[in-house]
Amino acid sequence: MNITITKTTAPKAKPADESQLGFGKIFTDHMFIMEYSDGTWHSPKIQPFGNLALSPAAMVLHYSQTIFEGMKAYRSPQSNGGEDDILLFRPKDNFKRLNVSAERSVIPPVDEEFALKALCELIKTDKDWVPRSAGASLYLRPYIIAVDPFLGVRPADKYYFIIIMSPVGAYYPMGLNPVKIAIEEQYVRSVKGGMGFAKAGGNYAASLIGQKTAQAAGYEQVMWLDGVERKYIEEVGSMNVFFAIDKGEDNGTEIITPALNGSILPGITRMSVIELCREWGMNVTERKIAADEVFDLHARGALKEVFGTGTAVVVSPVGALKLGDRAIEINGGQIGAISQKLYDTLTGIQYGNLPDNMGWTYRVI
Numbered sequence: 099m100n101i102t103i104t105k106t107t108a109p110k111a112k113p114a115d116e117s118q119l120g121f122g123k124i125f126t127d128h129m130f131i132m133e134y135s136d137g138t139w140h141s142p143k144i145q146p147f148g149n150l151a152l153s154p155a156a157m158v159l160h161y162s163q164t165i166f167e168g169m170k171a172y173r174s175p176q177s178n179g180g181e182d183d184i185l186l187f188r189p190k191d192n193f194k195r196l197n198v199s200a201e202r203s204v205i206p207p208v209d210e211e212f213a214l215k216a217l218c219e220l221i222k223t224d225k226d227w228v229p230r231s232a233g234a235s236l237y238l239r240p241y242i243i244a245v246d247p248f249l250g251v252r253p254a255d256k257y258y259f260i261i262i263m264s265p266v267g268a269y270y271p272m273g274l275n276p277v278k279i280a281i282e283e284q285y286v287r288s289v290k291g292g293m294g295f296a297k298a299g300g301n302y303a304a305s306l307i308g309q310k311t312a313q314a315a316g317y318e319q320v321m322w323l324d325g326v327e328r329k330y331i332e333e334v335g336s337m338n339v340f341f342a343i344d345k346g347e348d349n350g351t352e353i354i355t356p357a358l359n360g361s362i363l364p365g366i367t368r369m370s371v372i373e374l375c376r377e378w379g380m381n382v383t384e385r386k387i388a389a390d391e392v393f394d395l396h397a398r399g400a401l402k403e404v405f406g407t408g409t410a411v412v413v414s415p416v417g418a419l420k421l422g423d424r425a426i427e428i429n430g431g432q433i434g435a436i437s438q439k440l441y442d443t444l445t446g447i448q449y450g451n452l453p454d455n456m457g458w459t460y461r462v463i
């Protein structure tokens with residue numbers, strides 16, 4: 099398929115101060131869009147960023163048949179014949195996951211290779227929008243929506259696959275800052291058999307109330323428990339979660355993360371952290387871990403670090419945890435050595451500042 103490119107005649111001014119970018123507030127000059135109808139994806143276009151024309155009856159607006167991905171493009175100072183390199187991190191895994199989400203949502207799959215090609219074309223079209231300052235990047239948001247104007251409940255016949263892009267600042271402009279997290283006891287995000295493993299819009303609507311209650315209690319984010327026993331930790335907000343446990347002098351540190359069980363989102367950062375820790379000879383276990391176990395480990399002085407992982411934050415240390423009326427401080431509310439090393443290594447690879455021994459980076463330019 100050939101991508102039709104129509105360039106804007108009115109390019110926007112790029113943000114003058116990259117330290118003020120924040121997250122997801124401004125968008126580049128162009129977007130990618132292709133359509134699915136009559137059983138095929140067709141008419142791929144790169145066009146000026148602008149509003150969609152949708153019927154108010156469009157199915158996505160009523161029944162949330164929509165999925166998305168989140169990834170980033172990084173400007174690498176290592177110059178490529180005078181020009182900066184622009185790198186992606188494991189992008190094939192994102193499009194693979196998009197199709198997993200599509201299958202669960204009865205959305206027709208996209209050709210993963212073509213989707214990556216379209217993404218690269220779009221980034222090249224707006225390459226000057228990839229930020230230059232340390233820690234800043236171009237956030238990429240591919241998504242699919244059901245657009246038939248129809249109020250019956252069934253899978254749609256027409257879809258749009260769209261990619262928009264937003265320059266974003268360093269998540270922690272002042273350095274890694276531990277977050278305070280409240281464990282949600284009343285609401286659940288997902289259950290096994292539901293859509294928790296998919297990046298599907300409805301999951302996030304379901305999670306907003308937990309975020310709101312956590313914030314009302316003076317915490318920044320919510321930690322979800324499993325939907326069946328309400329005992330085992332699943333993930334944090336839109337991050338996967340890890341625990342570093344001191345096993346005593348001879349046994350070193352064990353890294354524990356909840357095993358993927360159908361209701362947890364299989365993060366690409368999660369997978370990368372597991373692979374890196376194993377590469378470093380650390381003992382990584384994917385298993386069920388109860389909230390009570392975490393509090394017991396803390397009481398015994400064995401809970402060294404807790405951290406979240408995700409594309410937006412990379413690695414986010416957790417400084418405090420609350421469950422009901424129990425509250426604990428982790429590592430004195432300070433960032434731990436493992437979180438810091440993971441953050442430095444992952445961002446080092448993403449920005450091309452460290453050698454990529456894992457083969458994770460993908461060059462756009």
Ligand SMILES: *Cc1c(COP(=O)(O)O)cnc(C)c1O
Nearest residue numbers: 336337338363365366367408409
């Ligand atoms: C996207 C997401 C993550 C993190 O996935 P990455 O691929 O590492 O960005 C974790 N949990 C939820 C619920 C998510 O939506």
